[in-house]
Amino acid sequence: MSIDPTTFAAILAMMTATVFTRLSGAFLVRRFTLGEKAEKALGVVPPAVLMAVVAPTAFATGIAETVACAVTALAALRLPLLPAAGAGVATVAVLRVMGL
Numbered sequence: 295m296s297i298d299p300t301t302f303a304a305i306l307a308m309m310t311a312t313v314f315t316r317l318s319g320a321f322l323v324r325r326f327t328l329g330e331k332a333e334k335a336l337g338v339v340p341p342a343v344l345m346a347v348v349a350p351t352a353f354a355t356g357i358a359e360t361v362a363c364a365v366t367a368l369a370a371l372r373l374p375l376l377p378a379a380g381a382g383v384a385t386v387a388v389l390r391v392m393g394l
Contacts, residue, residue: 341370344378358389 328336345367352363366382373381 340375344370344375348382356394358386358394361389361394362386 348363348366352360362382362385365385366378369378369381
């Protein structure tokens with residue numbers, strides 16, 4: 295098995311960009327005090343990102359995926375991001391086993 299140097303370089307570049315983004319975000323959050331409005335605005339970012347990822351799946355696939363997307367959206371209203379996504383994955387798995 296050989297590794298294409300261009301692909302490897304692209305993977306390293308994406309990794310570097312991801313790490314830089316996460317570390318700079320953590321650094322900036324520690325340096326600034328956010329107001330109440332800014333904290334509320336940042337609090338809705340994870341569900342908004344989840345819906346941006348989930349919505350295309352809901353409209354472009356079958357009934358099992360559409361129902362699972364609805365379950366994920368409803369779970370995201372009450373649960374943190376990871377359990378909400380887990381609920382969607384479990385739903386689509388169960389519905390696929392059922393033949394939908």
